Amino acid sequence: MLTFNPALALIAKPAAAALPPLREDLKLFAVGTNRDGSPAWVIQDPISNAFYRIGWLEFELLARWDLANPEAILASTHAETLLDPSRDELAHLHAFLLQHQLLEQRDPAYKQALITRLREQRTNRVKWLIHNYLFFRLPLLYPAQTLQRLLPWLSWIFSRTTVLIVLLLGVIGLALTARQWDVFTSSFVDTLSPSGIFGYLIALAITKSLHELGHALTATLYGLRVAHMGIAFVVMWPMLYTDTGEAWRLAQSRQRLAIASAGILTELAIAAFATLAWNLTDDGDLKQALFFLATTSWVLSLALNASPFMRFDGYFILSDWLDLPNLHERAFALARVALRNTLFDFGDPDPEYFAPSRRRALIVFAWLTWLYRLIVFIGIAVAVYLLFFKLLGLILFAIELLWFILFPIWRELTVWHQRRAEIRLSRRVFWLVLIAGLMLLAVWPWQTVVHGPGYAHPEQMHAIYSPLPAQLLAAPPELGAVTAGQSLFVLEAPHRSQLIALN
Ligand SMILES: [Zn+2]
Incomplete structure (x- = not known):
């Protein structure tokens, strides 16, 4: 919207x-x-x-x-x-x-x-593709009627009993997994292989399809028409989507929230079932498949979709809940003005008025989002580079670095450059620069050589133990060749010599 x-x-x-x-x-x-x-x-x-x-x-x-x-x-x-x-x-x-x-x-x-x-x-598809390559949608299904027919059969999904049962199964599954956590983690290490990646991709497709079905069914439940579903490409990255645009017709925000959270809730339900089933099955292909499903759905729902920092469900849920449409853009605009005012005393007015506590929260949110994206985009590119294809990793890295990190920084620096005449280095900035400089000095790696005590030992060693408690009287002075019959260590056992003297 x-x-x-x-x-x-x-x-x-x-x-x-x-x-x-x-x-x-x-x-x-x-x-x-x-x-x-x-x-x-x-x-x-x-x-x-x-x-x-x-x-x-x-x-x-x-x-x-x-x-x-x-x-x-x-x-x-x-x-x-x-x-x-x-x-x-x-x-x-x-x-x-x-x-x-x-x-x-x-x-x-x-x-x-x-x-x-x-x-x-229509005629110039390639040009259109380049212009729209950052975001475009490919409708595949027009499911409104099918959903209407499915709804009576699936309405039990929305009952309170279902929610309680899923919750209970999830808790049991997690408790059982905690008891064999080492098996779970070692299964994860085993899946880091090409065939394992394939398994994750299949699990991803299943989880995401059910996720979208969750949105679509909930929207149908509230009497909306789901016009189309399909694949959306965001920076050439395919993602399934459900057109729930009509949700804005709903006056009750509770219903809009239900539609927006249905995807994540579906994923959590899959995670609960798969985790419990993984615990109850014997080793084999089925257990492996359940493992893929469980890990993928947990990670997708909790780490990715619930995160308000990217433009996934969590973001839309948060922005609807706060009643702040275009939350990212507005928080970013606020944070940029605050940054310029702090650094250069521009004295620019805020782009829009918020209560002081909300204003602070939005600025913190903007910075957290930038930090999160910086880490995630670099992380994805490095992971692709290290684990899969070097070339794809480099291309991804270049696109992400340019588009999501360097362009925004460049745009901001351009503004600073254009307004350089207005820049007044206030006392605050003086201290800020000084403190930042001192901190940089403190963490700068001045020395690249580290000295420390070490201990070298031969590759093959044989430990010799004295048969009795004894005192070491003599040992060979240095390492070197020894001759046959040469005594190397002289030991004295005082307890034994006393015993002999008594006798
Ligand atoms: Zn979703």
Whole structure:
């Protein structure tokens, strides 16, 4: 879903004399209020099944769109509501509607341009692929009807009893695994082989398919239509997806949360079953398969999907729960301004207002996300390089390093460079640089040679033990050749000589 943000809308041209009417097939839904208490609405485009979130101002402007005359719309909004919209705000909204093709286009020249563009898109697949290579979706299934038919048969999944049973089985499975933890970890080491990787890939496909089915079934349960499911490519990386865009129609955030978390919950259920079954089966192929399924689903659900740092389910759950759409972008923007203000005293205003505690939390979240991504992207590239194909590792490394790390840093440095005249090195920065410098000095590896005592011994040794408690009187002075019959060690046993003297 897209949120209307005036700062992001492109201004195509100043609002024309007569505004083109809105498309008649668009649908408008009132959704839960924004965090600041203001009402929010969602526009649904049934053709592309895209959703756009708008606020009060945009809603009032759209409600008067039929007036067609920009001046009349502004005047009417001002007269009938507490709002006083500017020409600019109307122009931004107009540009936004144009950009997303939400306006009726009667102008034949515009229609022709649109058709030509669509044709170009179709003929020039390669160009389209390069432009869209960062994110594109390939619909494979149109499952709405199948899901409707499946739902009555599978509604027991959503019962409280099912949840309790799965929870219980999971706890038992984990407890049993803890008792033979060494077997579990050694099984993991055994799977680090080409055939093991194949096993993980199959387990991944199964887990992810069921994950998407979880989203789709839950959405169907709440009366939504799942328009399509398929494969989405994110930076050429294939991922399954379910179109649950209609979830924005649901006014109850609890239902939206249920749909968003259904995938992770499905994975956790698979993990619970597979872990228990792994404990109960004898060694063999089945046990091995269950092991793949258990490890993959645990790692996927807990480490990857629940993480709010990447754009997986955990992120969308968090951003819906906090009622902050586009959470990453907004947190990043806030953190960038805070960084510039701290370093250079720019005194820039925050991009948007948050309560102080929430503002701090968002900045910390942004930094944690950057750190997490830095570690994960480098980790993936290094792992691919070390474990699989060197060349692929290098290519991945180059793409990830460039796109996710160097480009953002470069963009930020460009801003610093452009605004270098404004930079005032405050006392705070002086201390910051000094402390950072001292810390760097402290951890800098000045010495690359380490001295320490060592002990060398021959490859083959034979330990000799005295048959009685004894004192060592003589030993060979140095290592070297010895002759036959030469006495090497002289031992005295005082206890024994005393005994002999007594006798
Ligand atoms: Zn998911």
